[in-house]
Amino acid sequence: MMLYLSFYHIFFLLLSYLVLVRALRWKRYNKIHRKYQKRYEAGLLTPEDAQRIIKPSLGYDMPLVLGSAISFALFKTYGIxxxxxxxxxxxxxxxxEGISKRYADTSILISTFVACPISGTIDKVEDEPVIETLLSSRTRYRHGDIEEDPRAMIALARVNWLHSKYPIKNDDLLYTLALFAFEPEKWAKKYGWRELSPLENEAYYIYWAEIGKRMGIKDIPESADEFKAWVEEYEERNMIPAASNRFVANFTVAELLHVLPEKFGLRDLAERVGISLLDDRVRIAMMYPDQPTALKFFVSSVLRTMAFIQRHFCLPRIYPQGPIDSTLPHFARDPANHTRTQDKAQSVKCPFSGVDKPKESDDKPKSRSSSHSVNGFANENGNGSLKHSTSHGHHHQGHLHPYRMHPREFTQKPWYMPEPTNIWEHFKVKIALWTGLYEERPSENLRSSGYRLEEMGPLKYEQAGHEEVLRMAEKLQRRPITGVWARGGGN
Structure with missing residues (x-):
């Protein structure tokens, strides 16, 4: 009898868990569709609506699959x-350094104008993550209460500024835009725990079409179907084998896989797995050999098995995944209080993070280890003796801009990772180095003080175009950029 009850209880607990997974896993999906389905059917979705619709699938539901779709979309352009x-x-x-910085900067810039509102403002009810609302002790806001967040348009303006330095054809930009819009749909269908809905597919098109307009890309098709037809024609005409394709692809693959050991053929196997995920047209254009059918079947089976397990047995994420935290930092949420804090010649502790803002008492060089991260942002007091200063001209006494950001995720060469300041952080870095997760320690050479969006890009442009980028961003969002986001640092 006791044995029977034990099995009964186990079965009941397992069934309850599966029901809970089913209810919670579809909760964000259902919420988005309840809110926007009628607008979609009436053809009334705005770009801001579209951005809110795509964020659950990218950040919560399938960040690994859809993040890989975006990465492979960028890689796919190397076949042109x-x-x-x-x-x-x-x-x-x-x-x-050049390859790894390009990869890190591209990831940060794209993630910023995907995660942060393209409107330049945050509705404190509409846009705040659910978990932030539940855990926060802040006042509950009403719709219409907004906060300024120009990060998306600063990032996009920097992309536009960098693109202006190269002779890129409009059709090539249009093709890249199309891949960002449509590859997530393909990858979700192949490898995700669910497909994207018609509402989500349309939202991806609307959002990226708006990004394309703000990039100045011409001749964007008026519908997703027209755009897909254009992509097919473009690839047939332009995706052809070339030595330059193989050259760029090889460098990129080498950077992504160099941390893997060559022993036992692990690195070679990882490269072959990556090639097996490419469409034949792309693979041929990059002059890569076809992979065995057995390997393709194995890779596809593993990914589909992971999707099945995720769909039926894994609870959904509580926090969004990605390199960018869309939540504003404390100093940007309360600029008036921040100004008062700056006027005090003392250290003040942030009530949310326990982080101290260093005292600004003199012009003596300060250690990079004084950099602290608040919601992904560095509250940096500057280092006048910095050899690789990432900005100039508008800093007090030549110091770094006081407000710099850190991503939440880092590549093998950890660009923008703050240097460890305590025993636990030193231990984590040592473990990451030992396991090969990082290939070197965070340092000034890797910009451990953090980044400013208007400074990102190739090292040769790191100190160029800052004011021009901010002016471009102001035009994109149709309002001035002030406070901690401006070159004056909010002073």
Whole structure:
């Protein structure tokens, strides 16, 4: 009898868990569709609506699958000779630093204008993550209460500024835009625990079409179907084998896989797995050999099995995944209080993070270890003796801009990772180095003080175009950029 009850209880608990997974896993999906389905059917979705619709799938539901879709979309463009020739000619792929920084910066810039509102403002009810609302002790806001957040348009303006330095054809930009819009749909269908809905697919098109307009890309098709037809015609005409394609692809693959050991053929196997995920047209254009059918079947089976387990047995994420925290930091939420804090010549502790803002008492160089992160942002007091200062001209006494950001995720070469300041952080870095997760310690050379969006890009442009980028961002969002986001640092 006791044995029977034990099995009964186990069965009941397992069934209850599966029901809970089913209810919670679809909760965000259902909420989005209840709110926007009628607008979609009436053809009334705005770009701001579209951004809110795509964020649950990217950040919560399938961040690994859809993040890989975006990465492979970017990689896929290397199969176009007119694109790969430009990249090869920049000489930025000639060093590990150049490749790794390009990868890190591209990820941060794109993630910023996906995660942060393209409107330049946050509705404190509409846009705040659910978990933030539940855990926060702040006042409950009404719709219409807004906060300024210009990060998306600063990031997009920097992308536009960098693109202006290269002879990129409009059709090549249009093709890249299309891949960002449509590859997530393909990857979700192949490898996700669910497909994207018609509402989500339309939202991806609307959002990226708006990004394309703000980038100045011409001739964007008026519908998703027209755009897909254009992509097919473009690939047939332009995706052809070329040595430059293979050159750029090889450098990128080498950067992504160099931390894997060559022993037992692990690195070679990882490369072959990556090739097996490419469409035949892309693979041929990059001059890669076809992979065995057995390997393709194995890779596809593993990914589909993972999707099945995630769908039926895994609870959904509580927090969104990605390199960018869309939540504003404390100093940006309360600029008036921040100004009062700056006027005090003392250290003040942030009530949410326990982080101290260093005292600004003199012009003596300060250690980079004084950099602290608040919601992904560095509250940095500057280092006048910094050899690789990432900005100039508008800093007090030549110091770094006082408000710099850190991503939440780091590549093997950990660009923008703050240097460890305590025993636990030192231990984590040592473990990451020992396991090969990072190939070197965070340092000034890797900009451990953090980043400013208007400074990102190739090292040769790191100190150029800051004011111009901010002016471009102001035009994109149709309002001035002030406070901690401006070059004056909010002073």
């Amino acid at each position: 000779p007119s694109i790969s020739n430009i990249l090869k000619g920049t000489k930025e792929l000639g060093s590990k």
